[in-house]
Amino acid sequence: MKLQDWEILDALFATENITQAARRLFLSQPTLTSRIRSLEDYYGVTLIIRKQRGITFTPEGEVLARHARKMLSEQVHIEEKLSNMKQQVAGTLRVGVSNFFALNKMPKLLRLFKQKYPNVEFQVITGWSSEMYRRLLNHDVHIGFIKGDYSWKDHKELLYEEDICIASPWEFTWSTLPQLPRIDYNTDEKMWAIIDNWWYKNYKQHPNINIQVNQVETCKEMIINGLGYAILANLVVREHTDIITTPLHYPSGEAITRKTWMYYHDDSLQLNIVRAFVNFLRTIDVKAL
Structure with missing residues (x-):
């Protein structure tokens, strides 16, 4: 089988939709469908069943799709190993990034790193910190930029800490807060x-x-337009001086904060590209970006 066949099965298994899988792989739908038929002929089994909306895998197809994911993972690892043997900082760095960090920090970091190491490429996955933590556990990414503390036996480094605060377009008193309009977010x-x-x-x-x-x-935009207050990390509204930010505190008087960490597996440092990126991050004031 060709590498592209594994990619087709993996994309179909992830999307359960021929159109979306073809778009993800930059293939035409007829080409993708033809390859699936060829695989079915080769193995002598039906791999997918077409539904009114999307597709579903047969038990045989699911077994092969999971094998495809394993084969693609092994392909990535062997490419990384060969690239690393060249003793140069090159290849693809795979990172999992929490949503806020991805929007506000990651583009600048990647630009600065690529200026220093022009032969690197990036695969960036974004989502909730809990999802990025699972990605890291599964070795889907080399490094995770994650908000909050998670159980972790390998290495993590603190990037910055931020206050959790009330962000409001107007002055308020604590006693009236429950009556004021609040904006919540996922x-x-x-x-x-x-x-x-x-x-x-x-x-x-x-x-x-x-x-x-x-x-x-x-x-944030809702707050700027005076529609209510929200409880969030102060870095979200740092640039908007007209928004009133009031930090939250524990009963002891200690400020309530949230930390952003860089998580990675210790054995990932054997890869030149990972080691270079970790060392690069240690020279950057990430919070100031």
């Missing part, structure tokens, strides 16, 4: 836990949530 479970724990230790009533959005950047 985030990972650790951030939700921080917000809810603080709220219900200070108030008996539920917050007055009148707007719910998907992303913290959208939430």
Whole structure:
């Protein structure tokens, strides 16, 4: 089988849609369909079943698709090993990045790193920190940029710490906060836990949530336009001096913060590209970017 056949099976298994898989692989749908038929003829089994919307894999197809993912992973590892044997910083760095970090920090970091090492390429996966943590556990990425503390036996390095605060377009008093309009946004479970724990230790009533959005950047725009307050990390609104930020504190008086870490497996440092990137990060003030 060709490498492209493994990629086709993997893309179909991930998307369960011929159109989306073809688009992901930059193939025409007839080409992709023809390759699937050839694989079915070769193995003498039906691999996929077409539905009204998308496709589903047969048991035989699922076995082969999971094998395809394993083969692609082995291909990546052997390419990394061969590239590393050349004793140069080259190849593809695979990183998993939390959503805020991906939008506000990662583009600048990658640009600066590529200026120093022009022969590197990047594969960047974004999502919630909890998802990036799972990606790292599965060795899908070399390095994870993750908000919050997760159980981790290998290495992690603190990049920066930020205050959790009330971000408001107007002055307020703590006693009136439950009556004021609040804007909530989708985030990972650790951030939700921080917000809810603080709220219900200070108030008996539920917050007055009148707007719910998907992303913290959208939430920020709602605050800027005077539609309500939100509880978020202060770096989100750092550049907007007209937004009033009031840090949250534990009963002890200690500020409530959230840390952003760089997680990686120790054995990943055997790769020149990973070792170079980790050393590069140690020279950068990431919070100031």
